[in-house]
Amino acid sequence: MKTALITGASRGIGRALAAELARCGYHLLLAARSADQLEQVAAELRQRHGVEAHIYAADLAQPGAAAELAAWAREQTTELAVLVNNAGYGLWGRFEELPLAEQQNMLQLNMLLPTELTHALLPLLRQQPKAYILNVASTAAYQAVPTLTLYAASKAFLLSFSRGLRYELRDTNVSVTCLSPGSTTTDFADRAGMNAELQETANKVSMTPQQVAQAAVAALLTGVAEIIPGTLNKVSAKLTSFVPKALTERIAAGIYEKHLK
Template sequence: MPYALVTGASRGIGQAMAAELARCGYHLLLAARSEQQLQAVAAELRQQYGVEVRVYAQDLAAPGAAAALAAWAAAQTQELSVLINNAGYGLWGKFEDLSLAEQQNMLQLNMLLPTELAHALLPLLRQQAKAYILNVASTAAYQAVPTLTLYAASKAFLLSFSRGLRYELRETNVSVTCLSPGSTTTNFADRAGMNAALQETANKVSMTPLQVARIGIQAMFTGAAEVIPGALNRVSAALTSFVPKSLTEKIAAGIYEKHLK
């Protein structure tokens, strides 16, 4: 049976993707920082779907984490055929007011971890009959977002990286897809440090992690280049191609900046 590696699998979209892959018959390698949460997810998936689930608990933003995770995954199985790069988070606030160290940590997790994992695991993925890489970006990838400046930039990087890598691998067995969700009912807002007013606004248009995961997994298996779950999110992203950047930035700033203390 094939295996799938999912990062950021202890909750939210990552947990939902792991469940969806288990439902499809994949054995799982789950990675995240919290061992307790990972073990709970693993136990539930083993019981519900009867698949093998192995966990790797580590701070994935730490130096050398990607290489260590890739080595662990390769030691677990030679049948790895899916890599889900889901680990990541955002930081809300003005660039100069946020800690540089914390912003660097976010960039390491959002950008360098998926880059390093893809590079390290591509030789193993290439050995399979068919293999997939799914990178989880955000609708923020399609425009600059003041007060989420580096987060949006990191997701824009991930989108561009996914499309470039996809083209390079177009004549191989490895398909690359980028999933760009909008607001989702996860702990993103809490982790980003957003206040209650912003969270309440986001919740009005949020999708569930399971909805996002099913759309993303389906798009991956059908070989889509990129997918944006939700009609409203797709329209918003499309408008950024026609509306002046200065206007989209002003609109985004109007949503986020007014809630800063």
């Protein structure tokens, strides 16, 4: 039975990706920190789509979490066909003012977890007739974003990692896609510590998690290298290739920095 493992599956884009993959007939392995939220998602998708759904509740930012999750996944299935590296979050503020430990925790989740989990599960993915890896980055991957400096850098890492790995696996059964959503109606802003005014501005151009997930899974299953859902997001990301970096950084700072206390 073809199975998908999704990290950060309890809410937002991760939850929507789980629902979309279930709709496509994949059984689910759902991982996140909250057991209650995961079980709610799993029960809903079992009932709605008739798939199997198993949960793994743990703090995935802890060192060693990837190895433990990979071992659990191998116990659940020998037919892992999709790996979705979605777990992650942002921190808003000036680099020197944010606690270093919090920033290290974010980098562990945003960068090291998907790296380690992909390395651990690639042998299982390689055993399938066709397999897919989806790394969830952000439109922030395409430029530096002052006051979201390390978050943007971690997403740039994911984008580069995805493209490099995709090329390495070009002659295999495993396809790698990088998803870079823009503003989405999730709890990202709350988790990042953004104020209400900035959240309200972002919500004016936000997509829903369902819209993002539908575009992402369609791109994944057709083997697209990169997917940026939404016309405005695509245009914005493309413009960074033509506009001087100093200008894009000034524009980003004008959006985010002015709202800091």
